[in-house]
Each structure stands twice: as structure tokens, then as C-alpha cells.
Amino acid sequence: MHEALTIGQLSARSGVAPSALRYYERLGLIRSERTGGNQRRYARTELRRVAFIRISQQVGVSLEEIREALDSLPSSRTPTPDDWAALSRSWRDRLDEKIRLLGKLRDDLDGCIGCGCLSLQRCTLYNPDDSLAAEGPGARLMLPRPDPDPAPA
Amino acid sequence: MHEALTIGQLSARSGVAPSALRYYERLGLIRSERTGGNQRRYARTELRRVAFIRISQQVGVSLEEIREALDSLPSSRTPTPDDWAALSRSWRDRLDEKIRLLGKLRDDLDGCIGCGCLSLQRCTLYNPDDSLAAEGPGARLMLPRPDPDPAPA
DNA sequence: CTCGGAGTTGAAGCGCACTTCAACTCAAGG
DNA sequence: CCTTGAGTTGAAGTGCGCTTCAACTCCGAG
Structure with a gap:
């Protein structure tokens, strides 16, 4: 065969x-x-x-x-093709999310180009809450240090 | 100061x-x-x-x-802010291109989910010409072997 | 002066996704 | 039988973006 x-x-x-x-x-x-x-x-x-x-x-x-x-x-x-389709669908959301975050980054970049800021404190660009990071390989912990120890008690 | x-x-x-x-x-x-x-x-x-x-x-x-x-x-x-804006603009195109390629991948994925193919030969998904790959770090040569020696002469 | 926290260096390690290498075996043609 | 090309293995190397470590110095408060 x-x-x-x-x-x-x-x-x-x-x-x-x-x-x-x-x-x-x-x-x-x-x-x-x-x-x-x-x-x-x-x-x-x-x-x-x-x-x-x-x-x-x-x-x-x-x-x-x-x-x-x-x-x-x-x-x-x-x-079956259906099995594969189900798997592919499971990535759909990730892809959508990734596209959404990149789109947001682009819009924010446009905004910051407009105001020329690029300042870390206020700029939406530098907001770790949207963890678009941690995407490519490499040693981890991309932006995650938003919490430099908030005083225990 | x-x-x-x-x-x-x-x-x-x-x-x-x-x-x-x-x-x-x-x-x-x-x-x-x-x-x-x-x-x-x-x-x-x-x-x-x-x-x-x-x-x-x-x-x-x-x-x-x-x-x-x-x-x-x-x-x-x-x-100046303008200097930074110019730099940021230079990434704009890359970001656009990246978003475009991901969007294409999504559409193709939808298409392939529809037909259930995922077959390499025809499927637009597996077309090395759009080199979205070679994006994350790691040892290179992601998809580039489209040319398995086309007979010299 | 002493102490501890913050800083310094170079070298090594890590995680991912592979590639490269050496040394070897397998498989098919002449 | 011999050669050649394709395959096998484990171990080590590569590139990126860092982190970790050891051993040391600096600096400010007490």
C-alpha cells in the first residue's frame, strides 16, 4: 500500500x-x-x-x-474532518484575541503618536493588564511585575 | 536636580x-x-x-x-515628541502587516474548518509565500524549504 | 564605625524550538 | 560485494531575551 x-x-x-x-x-x-x-x-x-x-x-x-x-x-x-475542525476552532479564539490586542496596540500607538507621549505612567500602551506579551518564546515574565510587593499587612 | x-x-x-x-x-x-x-x-x-x-x-x-x-x-x-512619533510610525506598517497576516490566517482557518481539509498541498493555510513565520525567536528556518533543489540544468 | 540594602561584574543557566554533529546502520542499484 | 544515499541515535550547539549566582563595593541611617 x-x-x-x-x-x-x-x-x-x-x-x-x-x-x-x-x-x-x-x-x-x-x-x-x-x-x-x-x-x-x-x-x-x-x-x-x-x-x-x-x-x-x-x-x-x-x-x-x-x-x-x-x-x-x-x-x-x-x-475525521470534524475532529480537526473542532481543534482548529479552539485556536480561533486565541487568534481573535491576538488580533484584537494588536489592533488595540495599533490604535494606542496612533494615539501616542498624536500626543507624542510614550510616557509610562498614563499611557494606555504600557498597561500590563492586557497581557499580549508572553507570546514569543524566551525566558518568561514579560511585563509581569506590576506588583512590587504591596506591603504584607 | x-x-x-x-x-x-x-x-x-x-x-x-x-x-x-x-x-x-x-x-x-x-x-x-x-x-x-x-x-x-x-x-x-x-x-x-x-x-x-x-x-x-x-x-x-x-x-x-x-x-x-x-x-x-x-x-x-x-x-522631541516628533522624533518618537516618527519611530513609532515606522512600526505601524509592521503592525498592520502582522494584523493583516493573522486576519488572513483566521479567514483561511475558517475556510479550512468549513471544508475540513487541513491538507498541505492545496490549502492556502500552508502557503510559505506569506512568511508570517520567522517571527518569534528560536533557531530559524521556519517554513523555508519550498525549493527542494529544482534540478541544476 | 557598623550595618544592611542597593549596586557592581562576569559567567553560567534557562526555556523554547530546533539544528548540527559524529558515529553508526539500513536499503537499493550496479 | 561495494557503494551511496537515507536513516538511526544521543549529545551538544544556537539564538534570543533574559535571570541567577557569587563575590564584591557603595552609600546612607543609626
Whole structure:
């Protein structure tokens, strides 16, 4: 059958480097069978998983969260289009929120360009309550120090 | 004069950790004078720089690019509101583009949820030409392998 | 003068998402 | 059989944006 893909084939078809695919597999995002000679063979459904992974990354979701999402797929049967649609929908909100925050940032930036302020205290731009931050990787704790110890008692 | 801020004061006012401020200074994003005892003293204008840095990060700009932008500020005179406005405007386009790409991703995601495809070949979602990727840090080469050697000659 | 909190440095570590490397095996063609 | 290209592994490296640490100094109040 034309079912099984080698890692090279999966890489070519998905545009994801073999090293990345092995990395995803170690993290449990995709799965493979092994041949007698210990080589990976991927079912075609893994292509869809890889696609979902890359799309999710564009939405700004970490691999760990993507793994959790993928874990919620039915393991017994092959996921249906509906299953995938449900997963995609779960990112919709995040995407919407992300777009909303960026839009707000843009409007605020326009406002601040108008007034030329860029002053930290009042400017809505510098309001940690909207945690748009903590989005890209890197050591965490982007803006979260809004609370420099409010005196215990 | 009430001009000079210690690193602790700048940290408290900007919400940025002292370690991060020292890091920014090493990268040349902010500047300080030194006291006789080798301690940093920041002019109040540095507050504005720090604000600009954090805002720029939210737009998705790297520290290196922020440094370049800040380098374009007039070094002789204290930057005016107009100077800052010009810098902010330079991020506007990036922000717009980012929002546009995310919006496209959302629309495509809706489309793909509708058809349930998520198939790599045709799906507009997985089109490397729109390089929304390469945005967060991490080892590079996000989607760029669209060209698996088109036969030389 | 003494004390403690704030500051200084360079070096190392961290988290994420990978890539690169060395050393090896596997699989198919000539 | 031999070669070549594709695959295997674990360990280490990379880039970004920091934080943490150890060991030290500075500075102001008591």
C-alpha cells in the first residue's frame, strides 16, 4: 500500500525538516511505526498532524499546548474532518484575541503618536493588564511585575 | 536636580527588571552615566527609551532592530515628541502587516474548518509565500524549504 | 564605625524550538 | 560485494531575551 511515508518523504511533503519531525515525535506530537531495520514509517494521517502543528505555531501556540490539543483527538479511530475542525476552532479564539490586542496596540500607538507621549505612567500602551506579551518564546515574565510587593499587612 | 535615576528607580518606574535594564545597556539600547562609585545613573529620557523598547517588543521587533531604530534618533539634542512619533510610525506598517497576516490566517482557518481539509498541498493555510513565520525567536528556518533543489540544468 | 540594602561584574543557566554533529546502520542499484 | 544515499541515535550547539549566582563595593541611617 501507499500508506507509509519515510521521514524524508514526510519532510518533503510537509516542508518540515527531518530533525524537526524527530523532535516533534520525541515530544509526542506525531507518531511513527518502525520497519524491521528500525526506520520510521509515517501513516499519511501524520501529514495532517504536521499541518496542524505548523498552523498552530502561526497562531502562537507552544508545542506543549499543541501536544495537549492533539492528545484530545480520538486515539481509537482516525480523526475525521470534524475532529480537526473542532481543534482548529479552539485556536480561533486565541487568534481573535491576538488580533484584537494588536489592533488595540495599533490604535494606542496612533494615539501616542498624536500626543507624542510614550510616557509610562498614563499611557494606555504600557498597561500590563492586557497581557499580549508572553507570546514569543524566551525566558518568561514579560511585563509581569506590576506588583512590587504591596506591603504584607 | 531630580534628573538622575538609579537602576532600581528606573526598574520600578518602567516595570522592567534591573537585570533586563543592564542587558539592554550592554546591547546599546539605553545609556547611563556613572557616579564616582561606579553606579549607574539614568537620565529621565531613558524612561522613554525603555517604554519604546517594550512597546516595540509587543509589535514583534527584535532587540537588535530596536537598537537600530534607536540609533537613528538624534544624538546631539534630546529627542522631541516628533522624533518618537516618527519611530513609532515606522512600526505601524509592521503592525498592520502582522494584523493583516493573522486576519488572513483566521479567514483561511475558517475556510479550512468549513471544508475540513487541513491538507498541505492545496490549502492556502500552508502557503510559505506569506512568511508570517520567522517571527518569534528560536533557531530559524521556519517554513523555508519550498525549493527542494529544482534540478541544476 | 557598623550595618544592611542597593549596586557592581562576569559567567553560567534557562526555556523554547530546533539544528548540527559524529558515529553508526539500513536499503537499493550496479 | 561495494557503494551511496537515507536513516538511526544521543549529545551538544544556537539564538534570543533574559535571570541567577557569587563575590564584591557603595552609600546612607543609626
